[in-house]
Amino acid sequence: MDYVRRRGKIYHVVVPVPADLQALIGKRQIWRSLRTKCYTEAKSAARKLLLTVDVLFQRVRDSMDGKLIDSMVAQYGLSTITAQDKARLGVKVSDDPDYNDFMLNRAECLRLGDPETVGAAMAKVADMLQREEAKGRHLTFGPEAADIMLAHYNELGLVGGPDEVTADEVTEVVAAFATAERHLFKVESERMQGITEDDSAYQHRLLGRWRANLPVRKDLGLPLEELFRLYGEDWAKRGYAPARLKRKAAELKYLERVFAECFGSVPKVKEVTPETALELREYLQHEFTDDMELTNKTVNLRLEVISAVFNFGKGHKSKFVSENPFKGLNLPEGVKSDRSRIFEPSELQAYLVMLADLHNPDLPGMTWLPLIMMFSGMRCNEVAQLFVDDVQVKDGIDFFQITGNSERNQHVKSAESVRNVPIHAALIELGLKDYVSHMKGLGHTQLFPNFKYRPAYGLYYDNNLSTRFNEPVNLISDDPKLRLYSLRANFRCSVEEALLAPILAAHDRGEFAGGSYHPYFDLALNNVMGHKVKGNTGDTVYRKRQLSIMNGVLQMAAYRVDFSRLKAVLTGLPCTV
Numbered sequence: 001m002d003y004v005r006r007r008g009k010i011y012h013v014v015v016p017v018p019a020d021l022q023a024l025i026g027k028r029q030i031w032r033s034l035r036t037k038c039y040t041e042a043k044s045a046a047r048k049l050l051l052t053v054d055v056l057f058q059r060v061r062d063s064m065d066g067k068l069i070d071s072m073v074a075q076y077g078l079s080t081i082t083a084q085d086k087a088r089l090g091v092k093v094s095d096d097p098d099y100n101d102f103m104l105n106r107a108e109c110l111r112l113g114d115p116e117t118v119g120a121a122m123a124k125v126a127d128m129l130q131r132e133e134a135k136g137r138h139l140t141f142g143p144e145a146a147d148i149m150l151a152h153y154n155e156l157g158l159v160g161g162p163d164e165v166t167a168d169e170v171t172e173v174v175a176a177f178a179t180a181e182r183h184l185f186k187v188e189s190e191r192m193q194g195i196t197e198d199d200s201a202y203q204h205r206l207l208g209r210w211r212a213n214l215p216v217r218k219d220l221g222l223p224l225e226e227l228f229r230l231y232g233e234d235w236a237k238r239g240y241a242p243a244r245l246k247r248k249a250a251e252l253k254y255l256e257r258v259f260a261e262c263f264g265s266v267p268k269v270k271e272v273t274p275e276t277a278l279e280l281r282e283y284l285q286h287e288f289t290d291d292m293e294l295t296n297k298t299v300n301l302r303l304e305v306i307s308a309v310f311n312f313g314k315g316h317k318s319k320f321v322s323e324n325p326f327k328g329l330n331l332p333e334g335v336k337s338d339r340s341r342i343f344e345p346s347e348l349q350a351y352l353v354m355l356a357d358l359h360n361p362d363l364p365g366m367t368w369l370p371l372i373m374m375f376s377g378m379r380c381n382e383v384a385q386l387f388v389d390d391v392q393v394k395d396g397i398d399f400f401q402i403t404g405n406s407e408r409n410q411h412v413k414s415a416e417s418v419r420n421v422p423i424h425a426a427l428i429e430l431g432l433k434d435y436v437s438h439m440k441g442l443g444h445t446q447l448f449p450n451f452k453y454r455p456a457y458g459l460y461y462d463n464n465l466s467t468r469f470n471e472p473v474n475l476i477s478d479d480p481k482l483r484l485y486s487l488r489a490n491f492r493c494s495v496e497e498a499l500l501a502p503i504l505a506a507h508d509r510g511e512f513a514g515g516s517y518h519p520y521f522d523l524a525l526n527n528v529m530g531h532k533v534k535g536n537t538g539d540t541v542y543r544k545r546q547l548s549i550m551n552g553v554l555q556m557a558a559y560r561v562d563f564s565r566l567k568a569v570l571t572g573l574p575c576t577v
Contacts, residue, residue: 004042011042013049073180074213086475089354194360221270222320228252231309269321277325279480296331303329341481342490349561354472356565365448375424377491377529384460385410386447391436397551398423409453417530422551431571491557498556524553
């Protein structure tokens with residue numbers, strides 16, 4: 001049957017309502033404009049809409065009307081929380097100017113009053129359903145949110161237009177949104193205090209229920225770890241020597257870890273798209289291995305193994321994957337690609353403000369870890385696994401001791417990673433030494449007790465922490481090359497700029513025609529960051545003064561940003577800004 005009809009010059013789709021649903025829906029036919037004068041385009045659009053209407057009929061048959069409203073509330077609640085996190089920091093929420101103003105106005109309203117009180121007032125006005133009685137636009141979030149979501153679901157074909165939705169249905173929807181507003185403002189009152197979902201049982205239950213009420217997502221396929229395991233078993237059947245089988249198993253485990261650290265968790269196979277494959281390649285090349293001289297050839301060897309795993313999944317009788325996103329992804333040899341970029345000063349300032357806003361005294365590591373990375377270039381796990389006695393003093397220089405200790409589950413990436421890293425004066429000014437003394441006084445052995453050792457990863461800094469640390473970064477920028485790990489690059493660039501500044505200034509004055517800074521400086525910077533150093537490092541003078549030279553180089557790191565708000569929350573002193 002052809003469901004496309006033309007009214008005037010515009011094509012519409014006409015869907016007959018099944019006899020068993022006509023009384024419930026109140027219609028024999030559903031008409032929807034396809035907004036086109038072209039019959040071919042209309043046919044294509046009609047097919048998509050018919051699938052949506054079939055879902056609607058199924059929902060009605062299964063008495064899922066309430067679930068449809070729950071779905072709208074869940075989608076609204078989760079998107080609002082994300083938008084609130086952005087708006088609270090003054091970050092652009094949406095390209096839609098009306099919605100952007102709506103959320104910024106909401107954030108301003110919260111800043112002016114107690115969230116619990118404001119939330120109750122808004123919900124009460126929403127229940128009244130009388131916009132003209134509201135004193136100001138900011139008190140009409142409930143009805144406005146209901147209108148927004150009804151219009152959105154109308155576009156999807158899940159609900160009728162304004163003339164097809166009854167007053168009782170509107171009342172039911174807005175009542176559901178009024179309840180959601182009460183929940184949202186309780187969540188916001190907690191988040192303004194730095195309490196996140198991981199710290200609040202209330203948020204954990206609410207957001208978990210909302211996520212469960214979202215429309216069913218498509219099948220994401222087999223867990224990637226399982227595909228790696230099946231590939232390893234298949235590879236083992238080829239009769240290779242035990243030593244080679246052991247190396248292959250370690251290689252596959254290594255690649256699982258790459259996925260986990262890149263994406264925050266090991267994804268499922270159908271989640272890995274060509275775009276995510278490119279992101280993994282960038283991460284593998286520039287961040288995970290942490291080798292400043294990593295060659296494209298080395299990256300390609302890793303990519304070839306991953307590609308082989310996906311080819312195995314594609315050729316398997318169960319057809320775990322339909323396409324191999326890593327096919328043709330190899331890098332040209334001898335050509336270096338751009339590294340993950342650093343924070344620009346404005347982005348870094350916004351990030352520091354966010355750290356201050358989200359600071360939770362019960363989770364101090366969430367604030368201190370990125371700060372230590374900024375002023376030392378240390379790796380995430382090197383900071384996360386610090387113990388109180390790893391903060392030491394020698395010759396008047398405060399430093400972090402980075403070492404491997406199997407009894408305390410402390411691991412280093414390479415031999416060069418075992419080192420002493422001086423503590424920057426800015427960290428001391430922000431109260432780090434006072435924090436260390438406080439933790440020692442409380443009897444803690446671990447510097448950041450909230451970072452737990454994860455045997456599955458062999459790290460204190462696991463996939464869950466990676467996701468939590470990168471969430472604030474995602475609110476700053478949508479650029480996938482900007483991550484928490486970018487702070488290490490910021491540190492190196494800051495020091496290098498300081499080292500080169502006198503040389504460049506002399507060159508600009510015409511007093512210097514060439515040359516470079518002392519090789520000790522470059523050697524010291526690589527030692528600070530735990531990088532492999534090429535050439536002879538056995539100079540007696542350098543080894544005797546190594547910590548002092550490293551301290552001199554490290555203290556050159558400086559940023560054109562304001563730390564006053566962070567200092568206020570970390571030291572308990574009032575903020576003068």
